[in-house]
Amino acid sequence: MGDSQYSFSLTTFSPSGKLVQIEHALTAVGSGQTSLGIKASNGVVIATEKKLPSILVDETSVQKIQVLTPNIGVVYSGMGPDSRVLVRKSRKQAEQYNLLYKEPIPVTQLVRETAAVMQEFTQSGGVRPFGVSLLVAGYDDKGPQLYQVDPSGSYFSWKASAMGKNTLYTFSSLYTDDMELEDAIHTAILTLKEGFEGQISGKNIEIGVIEADRTVLTAAQIEDYLQEVE
Amino acid sequence: MVGKNCFAIASDRRLGVQLQTIATDFQRIFKIHDKLFLGLSGLGSDAQTLHQRLVFRHKLYQLREERDMKPETFASLVSAMLYEKRFGPYFVQPVIAGLGEDDKPFICTMDSIGAKELAKDFVVAGTASESLYGACESMFKPDMDHEELFETISQALVSSIDRDCLSGWGGHVYIVTPTEVTERILKGRMD
Numbered sequence: 264m265g266d267s268q269y270s271f272s273l274t275t276f277s278p279s280g281k282l283v284q285i286e287h288a289l290t291a292v293g294s295g296q297t298s299l300g301i302k303a304s305n306g307v308v309i310a311t312e313k314k315l316p317s318i319l320v321d322e323t324s325v326q327k328i329q330v331l332t333p334n335i336g337v338v339y340s341g342m343g344p345d346s347r348v349l350v351r352k353s354r355k356q357a358e359q360y361n362l363l364y365k366e367p368i369p370v371t372q373l374v375r376e377t378a379a380v381m382q383e384f385t386q387s388g389g390v391r392p393f394g395v396s397l398l399v400a401g402y403d404d405k406g407p408q409l410y411q412v413d414p415s416g417s418y419f420s421w422k423a424s425a426m427g428k429n430t431l432y433t434f435s436s437l438y439t440d441d442m443e444l445e446d447a448i449h450t451a452i453l454t455l456k457e458g459f460e461g462q463i464s465g466k467n468i469e470i471g472v473i474e475a476d477r478t479v480l481t482a483a484q485i486e487d488y489l490q491e492v493e
Numbered sequence: 494m495v496g497k498n499c500f501a502i503a504s505d506r507r508l509g510v511q512l513q514t515i516a517t518d519f520q521r522i523f524k525i526h527d528k529l530f531l532g533l534s535g536l537g538s539d540a541q542t543l544h545q546r547l548v549f550r551h552k553l554y555q556l557r558e559e560r561d562m563k564p565e566t567f568a569s570l571v572s573a574m575l576y577e578k579r580f581g582p583y584f585v586q587p588v589i590a591g592l593g594e595d596d597k598p599f600i601c602t603m604d605s606i607g608a609k610e611l612a613k614d615f616v617v618a619g620t621a622s623e624s625l626y627g628a629c630e631s632m633f634k635p636d637m638d639h640e641e642l643f644e645t646i647s648q649a650l651v652s653s654i655d656r657d658c659l660s661g662w663g664g665h666v667y668i669v670t671p672t673e674v675t676e677r678i679l680k681g682r683m684d
Contacts, residue, residue, distance in 0.1 A: 363569065364569050364570060365566070366563075366566050
């Protein structure tokens with residue numbers, strides 16, 4: 264395929280009008296562990312698989328869902344180390360906004376700035392795109408919001424979205440517009456379960472919940488929800 | 494000055510360099526958006542430059558966030574911008590007045606390097622500020638409607654600037670309610 268001749272340099276378009284490196288980055292995302300997010304009427308839930316390379320790994324030391332501000336959380340699919348760089352940059356941008364305006368940053372603004380960072384790495388010399396797609400979930404004056412940001416720097420607002428492996432199991436059938444947060448959490452778990460290889464438990468998934476007044480990155484409570492879903 | 498669901502912001506109209514009067518219609522109060530006004534006393538050129546910079550920042554904010562800035566946010570922005578120039582400051586003293594969430598009046602002033610002073614009743618700035626403090630303190634009542642507020646702020650302003658040789662040539666008063674903005678010119682001692 265003629266495109267392969269153009270896959271050496273990120274900053275060169277291929278004849279078909281694509282930036283091949285970004286396509287490859289999306290492939291990296293697509294083979295990453297599943298993550299998903301659902302926007303409910305009163306909050307947002309994000310969840311991800313947490314498959315560790317060995318049972319000897321201390322799962323409490325691994326945290327895939329991260330907090331960006333007290334009311335914005337993020338989960339990723341793809342390369343973990345890349346996501347850490349983005350989380351670091353986003354946190355700094357959010358704090359800078361807060362320092363200037365003494366106000367928490369609106370979700371859209373933070374998503375926009377994070378996407379701008381990701382885009383920079385698709386147009387600079389000597390760098391490669393980030394190998395992650397992020398699901399940014401937050402709650403601000405405009406209510407609950409869920410955004411997906413891709414390696415190219417494009418972002419979309421979703422009512423519900425999944426990324427990574429096995430996303431054929433979508434939730435278009437389960438999702439309803441006025442879902443409550445509790446239902447959304449159950450739907451998230453059910454969807455994760457569909458594509459899960461092995462036995463799902465509180466130790467190999469992570470769930471994050473963002474409501475009007477708090478961001479909760481749950482742990483043992485997952486077990487309770489799992490029981491309910493059974 | 495704060496009233497019931499409204500506020501008033503007023504200034505004098507003299508622009509001078511010590512004893513010489515350069516202008517008698519100098520605009521010192523600027524509108525940032527329909528519910529946010531900024532008064533800048535002090536050095537004329539710094540007042541104009543700072544106003545232009547703030548309008549610039551606010552316009553970008555409006556485009557990005559698709560909404561107007563809240564007065565509290567704007568005050569934080571002004572404070573940050575002034576402190577950036579901590580060791581070469583703008584020689585201005587801003588007075589910020591606006592209607593915030595649910596049209597609640599918000600006023601504040603700050604010194605030339607951005608130290609905010611919030612108040613629930615009135616804030617003053619300028620060469621006649623000591624006079625103004627006295628006049629406002631004695632004439633202010635809480636929860637005045639916009640008619641009474643206009644009378645009060647006008648009396649306080651005119652009585653103070655008439656006694657100050659560096660202020661004068663009348664007054665400019667803006668009364669802002671959730672539905673409208675009224676601008677009036679006052680006549681004081683024209684000297």
